[in-house]
Amino acid sequence: MNSIKIVSKKNVFDGGRFKVKKVELEIKNVKKTHFDVERKPVVCVFPLTDSYEIYLISQYRYFFEKNILECVAGFIDENETSLKAAKRELKEEAGLLASQWELIGKQDLAASVVKGTLFLFLAKDLEEAAQDLKTGEVIKVVKMPLEEAVKKVMSGEINSVETVSGILILDRLRREKKL
Amino acid sequence: MNSIKIVSKKNVFDGGRFKVKKVELEIKNVKKTHFDVERKPVVCVFPLTDSYEIYLISQYRYFFEKNILECVAGFIDENETSLKAAKRELKEEAGLLASQWELIGKQDLAASVVKGTLFLFLAKDLEEAAQDLKTGEVIKVVKMPLEEAVKKVMSGEINSVETVSGILILDRLRREKKL
Numbered sequence: 267m268n269s270i271k272i273v274s275k276k277n278v279f280d281g282g283r284f285k286v287k288k289v290e291l292e293i294k295n296v297k298k299t300h301f302d303v304e305r306k307p308v309v310c311v312f313p314l315t316d317s318y319e320i321y322l323i324s325q326y327r328y329f330f331e332k333n334i335l336e337c338v339a340g341f342i343d344e345n346e347t348s349l350k351a352a353k354r355e356l357k358e359e360a361g362l363l364a365s366q367w368e369l370i371g372k373q374d375l376a377a378s379v380v381k382g383t384l385f386l387f388l389a390k391d392l393e394e395a396a397q398d399l400k401t402g403e404v405i406k407v408v409k410m411p412l413e414e415a416v417k418k419v420m421s422g423e424i425n426s427v428e429t430v431s432g433i434l435i436l437d438r439l440r441r442e443k444k445l
Numbered sequence: 446m447n448s449i450k451i452v453s454k455k456n457v458f459d460g461g462r463f464k465v466k467k468v469e470l471e472i473k474n475v476k477k478t479h480f481d482v483e484r485k486p487v488v489c490v491f492p493l494t495d496s497y498e499i500y501l502i503s504q505y506r507y508f509f510e511k512n513i514l515e516c517v518a519g520f521i522d523e524n525e526t527s528l529k530a531a532k533r534e535l536k537e538e539a540g541l542l543a544s545q546w547e548l549i550g551k552q553d554l555a556a557s558v559v560k561g562t563l564f565l566f567l568a569k570d571l572e573e574a575a576q577d578l579k580t581g582e583v584i585k586v587v588k589m590p591l592e593e594a595v596k597k598v599m600s601g602e603i604n605s606v607e608t609v610s611g612i613l614i615l616d617r618l619r620r621e622k623k624l
Binding site for chain 2: 269270272278279281282283284286289291293294296300301302303305308326327328329330334336371372373374375376377378379380381382384401402404416419420422425426427428430431434435437438439441442
């Protein structure tokens with residue numbers, strides 16, 4: 267049962283990688299105003315070797331003022347498909363090429379405040395090449411057994427939610443013998 | 446190795462549940478300006494019965510213009526601990542009281558663009574009470590075996606990333622016989 271109606275919606279701030287929208291809602295005849303963030307869609311890539319090793323990356327994030335161990339990820343550019351973006355980011359950030367791709371999840375960041383879609387890809391049949399880093403970007407590629415990555419999730423050492431989600435999906439797929 | 450320096454940071458927009466900050470960075474002597482979103486921290490609650498049934502909620506989300514099956518979640522109020530917020534949200538949204546609480550994850554929404562911490566709680570030893578809904582809020586409480594929730598994650602029917610993360614952590618904890 268839906269008692270919420272969108273009366274109006276307009277952009278009030280453009281942050282480049284996201285927009286802020288002012289949304290007027292009508293909830294049971296009462297008007298309410300919200301500000302929402304709409305972030306550009308993101309791809310997350312989980313490259314896995316034939317012997318169940320996963321590649322993650324470690325980079326300095328000024329948000330947290332430290333190095334973060336996370337999955338390869340990036341925004342989908344204009345006129346780019348999610349798969350094309352995934353291939354581009356995997357090469358740029360991890361220096362990897364992959365010939366087998368599978369979408370293992372299409373998730374949403376949150377159902378309120380921040381709208382942002384995540385496309386999670388499994389990349390297999392890997393080939394090591396060179397990174398294409400932007401100026402100032404320092405990204406360390408880290409390869410480890412999937413089981414070790416799962417342990418780092420469970421201990422909280424890996425704690426970016428999209429990385430957690432992807433690693434645990436792979437863990438479950440492996441247990442279901444679908445990997 | 447950190448080649449990124451924060452030169453300045455100031456609020457440029459206040460959306461209530463989030464703030465937009467303008468951040469001036471210096472990357473290898475080159476100045477760059479970013480806009481970042483800082484969202485208020487959120488608690489996510491995963492109530493589990495002794496027979497491994499999980500309570501989720503279904504509510505209309507105008508973001509997606511449909512009902513979404515997700516975990517109990519909400520913002521941490523000013524001067525409130527994450528545990529107190531978790532207890533409050535569990536009662537408000539699901540009408541449940543719990544006497545056993547465990548923090549099963551402290552995660553970050555994303556390492557760029559949106560900074561937002563998620564506190565994931567397992568709630569056990571449950572007692573059914575009444576919801577405390579706000580005007581216009583219509584929240585349906587849905588109880589199902591944890592295994593069924595995991596299947597809904599794997600099929601993509603459950604796709605909010607924090608809900609995915611929490612359910613798969615419980616699945617793994619159960620397999621490790623820690624649940």
